Amino acid sequence: MQDQDFIIVNDVKRYYKIGDEIVHALDGVSLKIPSGQFVALLGPSGSGKSTLLNMIGGLDTPNEGHITISGQDLSEASDKVLSSYRNSSVGFVFQAFNLLPSYTAQENVAVPLIFSRMGKKERLERAKDALEAVHMPHRMTHRPNELSGGERQRVSIARALVVNPKIIIADEPTGSLDTKTGNHIMDLLQELNEKKHITLVIATHDLSVAQRVQRIIRLTDGKIVEDYMNDNNQTVGAK
């Protein structure tokens, strides 16, 4: 069942030229993530966590090296291929939520389905189901500014979930939340990982968050410095 070669990152480099200087956001990163795994990228600010997540999510492409998802190479894919990959295979969760302020929670969750060419009625139906899956059935018609931070993050997780993605990418999903709310969000992500077998890759610099996942990858200066399985991932969060 488990695809050992689900995500393959092969010697990926991503650099930015700023004047004469070259900043290496990722400097030769290689790793494999089997399907269904819950992975945390850990590391100081500027170590390349977001850059790597964006590559896996098809938002960015490497300058060198290859990213392969289920055998499909994203490195040189066209805008059409990448868009459809982002639309149907990946869900994004951001630290800043990135919800559309003028849309209700339900409408926000339904946004990805607009680009799947789904009809409005069905979209809203699916959005309702997704909001129920994140335990938010009672806030469907609220707009983001009428929701708490934790609620907003649940809405954005529902939005990631609505297309039944294979991967959810979460860039510091608890970064804007207090510890308790952050823990609830981690509970939810863990639940999705276990029940729906969605592969989850999150970035964080909070070790206590990282402790709750199956595998921890440490990045420094765009390089992997540590990559290990976390044995006591069920217990740390309770502390």
Next chain:
Amino acid sequence: MRLSDIFGIALSNLYKSKLRTVLTTLAVVIGALLIALMLSVSDGLKSFITNQFGSYFHEQSITVYKGNYSFGGGPQEITENNSGSTEPLTQEDFENIAKIANIEAIYFNPNFNAKSVQAQDSDRLFTASTSCLPLHEQQLRPLSVGIYVDYEGSGQAVISYSYAKVFGWSASEAIGKTITITIGKMNPFSTDSKEYTFTVCGVLDESLAMTSIFLSFPDAADMGRFYADTPNLYTEAMPGYILTIKANSAEDAKDIALDIRTIDSKLNAMTYDDVMIQINSAFNVIQIGLSSFGVIALVVAAIGIINTLIMAIYERTREIGIMKATGATKGDIRLLFTVESAAIGFFGGVIGVGLAMTIGWLLNVIGAQTFLSAFPNFHLSVFTPLVVIGVILLTTIISIMAGIYPSNRAASLDPVEALRYE
């Protein structure tokens, strides 16, 4: 993306920034209003002029003359084929023309300027140009009262409404009154002159904006012969400067005109069609000139649209990032912005044309009661479907063009940067 979603999102985006949309659209409205109004007024004038000319030119008539009319312009070289002015037609010309098929009748044209005309019991003198109307052209110049002169008769005259007015008569009072026309000599050194007296038998309709006196052929020809000191003028031997030919049909008229031109390159034949083509081409120039104000307004509007959309990109950068992250293609984003700009152009055009039609209608209503009351059939502003659809199409296309750069810029935003944008 579904088309319905593209339109829904684009329109709701415009609605969200109402004030900006209204102001941007206003510029388009002004442009569309100016263009539509100018076009409608020149269309109105055009149909007025063509109607007026239609009452001078009969569809079956062909006017034949020889040589060139010179209307200003630079010096023309005089060659074998170009005498630089009109020449009298010859007997040979007449015979050649008469041989052409499908000619119903050939009329001589005794029209010239008399010295003066004067009403009975009055010493006031007025200028006069007299002519003889071929029978079939009489229907083009309806009378308000009376009857036409007998073409072969003598002593009768039909005067235009303007003469009745200056003589101090109403149209019906004029019937039965006499007028005296004084003819001089073509030779400027001759002081000889002759008076002819006519009884008014008809007055032209007021709507015909012309100043003429129509006589029977024998009278007009006699006066012309005296004027030119040429007794056999207006006969086959000396046809004069102009012949009016009546063709069997309007179609035949074009063929006959072609045949006449091939007889002799100096012979010119003008049909109703030729006149209409000239009027139309003159009006095309006028329309382009008048609508250029509107076009300038539209260019300004286009700059406004570019500006508005670029501001919208800044405002919606994060939104564009979210859309891209959730699966929007470059094409989707481009289409969204293009539809927004097209909508501004379309609605601006619709409102502008609507306003222009309202103003045009007011002009017609007010005009009919005041400054245009003399021309009951004249509508100053005429909206053809071509103008209505054309102007709306024009504003929409210009707006889409204005949207090209902003749309591409929005489409090519880097999603990572866009999502990070504050």
